[in-house]
Amino acid sequence: MFDGEYQVTGRASGGTSEGPQPDRAGRLLGLSPSGFHEIAYVDWGPVDDIRPVICVHGVTRQARDFDHLAADLAASGRRVICPDLPGRGRSGRISNPDDYSLPQYCSDMNALVARLGVKEVDWVGTSLGGLIGIVMAGFSGSIVRKxxxxxxxxxVSATGLRRIGGYIADMPTAFATIEDGEKYFRTVLAPYGYLADEHWRHLAIHSLRWEEANGHYAALCDPAIAKAFKTPWFYAPLDLWKYWEAIKVPMLVLHGAKSDLLSIDLTNEMRRRNRRADIFRFDDRGHVPPLVTPDQIKVVTDFLKAPPRDFSEVG
Structure with a gap:
């Protein structure tokens, strides 16, 4: 059974989550140039699934964002692994902020896949998790199948990257109550679009941790991540086209029509440069569709459940 470590309990919030709960949790060690760090993950569904689904979150988020999607997939017999990237959630922080970078995240996720001991995985990546997925699927010999x-x-333009860095730099590190945290997340994550109150509460609860010694709720995101956006990685646009064009498996691109990081023109270019990609657009969402509502979940699960397509005539 899951040990409950990820729940925020007690205090003035009345704040335990009544949403879906993982079956198991685990940890492994990642390695950066500045040393070892822990990678935490939650684990859903049957352990004997030979092709688990890996779900990786966005730049300031954490594994429990995928609870509703993971619960749905687990109910249909899929194993789902949702990690916290380093510096987020319950994973350890990296001592040198310069090491918060795409190569490091790919290395950590490869270590996670190795821990699972499987030969194939499906990948669901939101924002930063999607960038990691593009690289992981674009490498020769990749085990990503969908x-x-x-x-x-x-x-991703340098302007967009700098905007994200500024947003992270302004992120509060602590909140007096869960309600204060939820108010902040409702504001900063407003591009998610309409969510039910219980969904907003779920996101807030799993984004915070009560610290008795300090008498407040701490945000589960290392503020030093903002410093990574000042490194040479982010002085120029992020260009992963060579990985995208090398991907040989079915792809589904989810697009929030009001997104400021993914344009319609870019989705068209993605489709043109790799015909294995299908595009699904959510007209009422921005960056990002949060994958918690039944209609959003169904789009993903239908794609993952569909039989393999014949790409024999695709170059």
């Missing part, structure tokens, strides 16, 4: 990219593309 790829879902949530509102990100293989090209």
């Amino acid at each position: 790829l879902v990219i949530n509102d990100i593309g293989p090209f």
Whole structure:
């Protein structure tokens, strides 16, 4: 059974989550140039599934964002692994902020796949998790068999990257109550679009941790991540087209029509440069469709459940 470590309990919030709960949790060690760090993950569904689904979150988010999607997939017999990237959620922080980078995240996720001991995975990546998925699927010998990219593309402008860095730099590190945290997340995540109150509460609860010694709720995101956006990785646009064009498996690109990071023109270019990609557009969402409502979940699960397509005539 899951040990409950990820629940925020007690205090003035009345804040335990009544949403879906994982079956198991685990940890492994990642390695950066500045040393080892822990990678935490939650684990859903049957352990004997030979092709688990890996769900990776966005730049300031954490594994429990995928609870509703993971519960649905687990109910249909799929194993789902949702990790916290380093510096987020219950994973350890990296001592040198310069190491918060795409190569490091790919290395950590490869270590996670190795821990699972499987030969194939499906991948669902939201924003930063999608960028990691593009690289992981684009490498020669990749074990990714289906790829879902949530509102990100293989090209991200330097302007967009700097905007994200500024947003992270302004992120509060602590909140007096869960309600204060929920108010903040409702504001900063407003591009998600309409969500029911219980969904907003779920997101807030799993984004915070009560710290008795300090008498407040701490945000589960290392503020030093903002410093990574000042490194040379982000002085120029992020260009992953070579990985995108090398992907040989079915892909589904989810697009929030109001997104400021993924444009319609870019989705068209993605389709043109790799015909294995299908595009699904949510007209009432921005960056990103949060994958918690039944209609959003169904789009993803239908794609993952569909039989393999014949790409024999695709170059």
